[in-house]
Amino acid sequence: MSVRMRAHMELLVSPHAMKCSMNNHRNVSDFNPCGYAFLADKRTFKASDWQLSGLPDGNASDAVIEWVVETKSCEKAGMNTSSYACRNNTNCNYSKNGQGYRCSCKxxxxxxxxLLPGCQDIDECADRQRYPCKGKCKNTPGNYTCSCPLGMRGDGKTGCQGFGIATIASVTGGTISLVIIGVLLYIVLRKLRKDKNFRENGGMVLKHQRVRIFGEAxxxxxxxxxxxxxxxxxxGFGxxxxxxxxxxxxxxxxxxxxVDRAQMNEEFQHEIGMVLQVNHKNVVKLLGLCLQTKVPLLxxxxxxxxxxxxxxxxKKSQVLRTWTDRLRVAAETALALEYLHSLxxxxxxHGDVKTVNILLDEDGTAKMADFGASVLISPGQTDIATKIQGTFG
Structure with missing residues (x-):
């Protein structure tokens, strides 16, 4: 990088020193017979005031040394990246005494x-004397942050102060109180919802029946x-x-x-009313129900x-491998239907008799299930208004 020396200065050589050099020219090279030279400001230096009998007085004249990289402005120099002198993370500074710029680190x-790669980031956290931090120090590009430890507040660079005991107790107590209130409110609202569902699903009547009431959870x-x-x-329904x-x-x-709740309650109440009347070994037994949900569970x-x-x-099933087993399942199914129709x-x-609604237990015993389409026969009723129900086909 070429550096031009520019200042209001010039090299002054004493003509008298060439004739009467101190130390007999022992401290200068052969190419320059002068005794000594110095930089001086030509605007303020007066040769007549300088006594040649000794070395120049340090206060005899003011010398100003200033240099620039180029005489261009920062804006124009920065437009040409190949010749721009300032590298990464630098500032472009203008000369105070004329045109041109110099570079400095940010x-x-x-x-x-x-020189590439330019100025490098200072790790302030590694030098706590120059960059104080009373808390947790974290280096950032060109700077650093300092956070106070947990339970303290303030600017970590200047100091951290602890919270007062009363303040900590107040904040902690307030937070715990809000959590407790929220939990209690959730429990109360959930219980109210379950109680509402229980009443709307006929729980006040059904709880007196010989049937177990299960909880939703x-x-x-x-x-x-x-x-x-x-x-x-x-x-079709569930x-x-x-x-x-x-x-x-x-x-x-x-x-x-x-289905909507009104239709669901109608279907549920119909099926529960049927099943509560049934007590036969070839009919699936109702163990209980849940009334806490929006839609009841059987x-x-x-x-x-x-x-x-x-x-x-x-084809691999062994339950119906003999005619005896097949006749037994058919007879047990007939017994279930006889019980429903006559006893x-x-x-x-039943209204929906099909092989899907006939279950077999571990002994192969037939069990009639699904009473959603069943119809009760009132005493003395001889004619039953029928309509298509069950599974088409």
Whole structure:
């Protein structure tokens, strides 16, 4: 990099020193016979005031030394990146006594501003004497941050002050109080919602019946929150999920879906009214119900061997391997229908008899299920108004 020396100065050589050099020219080179030379400001230096009998007085004249990289302005020099002298993280400074610019490192950076890669970031956190920090120091490009430790406040560069005990207690106590109030409010609102659902689902009447009332959380835990792999089957009004209680009791939970609450309550009340009348070994037994949910849940005994439909169409099934087994399942199904039509009080017509609604337990015993389409027969009634129900086809 070429550096031009510019100043109001010139090299003055004493003509007298050439004749009467002090020390007999021993301290100068042969090419310059003068005794000594110095820089002086030509505007203020007066040769007549200088006594040649000795060295020049340091106060005899003011000397000004100033240099610039180029005589261009910072803006024009910066337009040509190939010749621009200032490197990364630098400032372009103007000369105070004329045209031209010089380069300097930005605050927080150090190094040579003229050589690549330029000025480098100072790690202020490594020099706590020059860059004080009373807390946690973090270096940033050209600067640093200082945060106070947990439980203290203030500017970490100048000092940190601890919170008063009263302030800490107040903030902590207020936060804990808000959390407690929020939890209590959630519990109260949830209980009110469950109580409302219980009353609207006929709980005040059904709780006096000989049927178990299950809790919403109890059934959700038993079915693993109604996980798909727990699903036993799906019908027009809902799905049936397998559940296991903490005492290892297995059950089947019928969860309604896809219809409005008014229609759901009508379907539920119809089915629960039917099932409560039934008590037969070849009819699926109702274990209980849940009334805390918006839509009630029915809980039946779990029948482990699947549906008759499955065993008829599964060639590998051994349940119907003999005519004896087939006749037995048919007879047990007939017994269930006979009970519903003739022995139940009041009698009822199932309305949706099909192989999907006939279940088989671990012994292969037939169990009639799904009374959503059933019809009660009033005493003395001889004619029943019928309509198409169940599964088409």
């Amino acid at each position: 605050d927080g950076f150090t190094g040579n501003p003229y 109890e059934l959700a835990k038993a079915t693993e929150n109604y996980n798909d792999h727990k699903k036993l089957g799906e019908g 799905c049936v999920y397998k559940g296991v209680l903490p005492d290892n009791t297995q059950l089947a939970v019928k969860k309604f879906k896809g 809980v039946y005994e779990f029948i482990s061997n699947g549906t008759l439909f499955h065993h008829i169409h599964d 139940a009080n009041p009698p009822m017509i």
